[in-house]
Amino acid sequence: AQSVTQLDSHVSVSEGTPVLLRCNYSSSYSPSLFWYVQHPNKGLQLLLKYTSAATLVKGINGFEAEFKKSETSFHLTKPSAHMSDAAEYFCVVRFGNEKLTFGTGTRLTIIP
Amino acid sequence: EPEVTQTPSHQVTQMGQEVILRCVPISNHLYFYWYRQILGQKVEFLVSFYNNEISEKSEIFDDQFSVERPDGSNFTLKIRSTKLEDSAMYFCASRLTGLASLDTQYFGPGTRLTVL
Numbered sequence: 001a002q003s004v005t006q007l008d009s010h011v012s013v014s015e016g017t018p019v020l021l022r023c024n025y026s027s028s029y030s031p032s033l034f035w036y037v038q039h040p041n042k043g044l045q046l047l048l049k050y051t052s053a054a055t056l057v058k059g060i061n062g063f064e065a066e067f068k069k070s071e072t073s074f075h076l077t078k079p080s081a082h083m084s085d086a087a088e089y090f091c092v093v094r095f096g097n098e099k100l101t102f103g104t105g106t107r108l109t110i111i112p
Numbered sequence: 113e114p115e116v117t118q119t120p121s122h123q124v125t126q127m128g129q130e131v132i133l134r135c136v137p138i139s140n141h142l143y144f145y146w147y148r149q150i151l152g153q154k155v156e157f158l159v160s161f162y163n164n165e166i167s168e169k170s171e172i173f174d175d176q177f178s179v180e181r182p183d184g185s186n187f188t189l190k191i192r193s194t195k196l197e198d199s200a201m202y203f204c205a206s207r208l209t210g211l212a213s214l215d216t217q218y219f220g221p222g223t224r225l226t227v228l
Contacts, residue, residue, distance in 0.1 A: 036219070043116070043221035044155075044203060090155065098143070098168045099157035100217060 002027050004093045006103035014111045019078040021106045023091030026072060033074045034092040034100070035065055044090070050074060061085070086110045114138045116220035118204050124226045125194055133189045133223045135204030144187045145205040145217060146179065148172070155203065161187065194227045201225075 007022040025031060035047040048059025055067045061084075065076045074091060091103040117136045125131050137144055146158040159169040161179050178190045187206075191198055201224050205217040 034216075041221075044205075044219035046216055046218070049216060098145075098160040099170070100147075101157070102147075102155040104154050 002031075002093075002095045002101070004091055004101055004103045006091050006106050008106050009104065010107045010109065012109040012111055013081045015083055016080050019076070019081045019085065019108065021076040021089050021091075021108065023074045023076065023103060024072055025074065025091075025093050027093070027095055029096070030067075030069060031096065032094040033065075033067060034094075035059065035063070035074075035076050036090045036092055038088045038090065038105075040087070047076070047089075081108075081110050083110050083112065116204055116206055116218050118202075118220040118223050120223060121221065122224045122226070124228065127196055127227055128193050131191050131194055131225065133191075133202050133204075133225070135187045135189075135206075135220055136185050137187055137204065137206030138208075138218055139185070140208065141206035141218075142209045143167075143207045143215075143217075144179075144181070145207075146189045147203045147205065147219075148200040149203070149222075150197075150200040158189075191225075194225075196227050199225055199227045 003026045005024045013019055033050040036044045037047050038044050047063050048057045048065055050057045050067045058064045063078045065074050067074050089106045093101045119134045144161040147155050149155045157170050159173045159179055160167045176192045180188050201222045203222045204220040207215045207217045
């Protein structure tokens with residue numbers, strides 16, 4: 001069955017420390033993968049996407065993600081967290097058709 | 113930068129009433145979508161729309177739901193007779209024509225629907 005799993009519902013990091021948000025997917029082929037961010041009372045904003053080009057994808061605001069086919073993972077990272085990074089992050093997959101399938105989300109809290 | 117807009121931001125209605133949620137997609141986009149997020153749950157796909165037709169819909173999108181592009185700019189979601197369980201945040205999205213594998217869906221800010 002095709003699915004997407006975000007392993008952590010809540011991650012807290014101190015400002016200036018690295019961020020790691022984990023995402024795994026289950027699929028019989030390589031899907032298109034995305035990370036979206038949702039700030040409070042705002043819409044869903046695209047951070048980055050993977051569509052079978054380079055496996056290391058750079059996005060906005062210093063975020064990047066690496067597609068690892070052998071591990072079926074697409075973890076999101078940032079070297080140094082900023083207070084403005086506090087938000088809900090969604091790992092999203094397109095399994096070949098029109099619709100996007102969302103993970104359950106990870107709430108990122110930044111500790112001053 | 114162009115963006116998807118949605119109105120209203122918050123809609124409160126009585127159970128059994130009809131509601132229409134409105135979206136203005138990015139102007140040159142041709143593919144349109146509705147998703148919803150019930151409080152505390154995942155964002156779920158409802159329907160996709162292209163060339164004045166539904167191209168894909170989920171099990172959630174039953175006969176109570178309909179979509180329409182009444183003019184060149186608006187894209188609407190109608191719920192004919194609302195139920196308590198329709199309370200959710202509804203997101204509209206659009207994308208440019210082209211290969212689905214290379215294209216990005218751009219989301220609006222959402223409409224929070226509360227059914228009493």
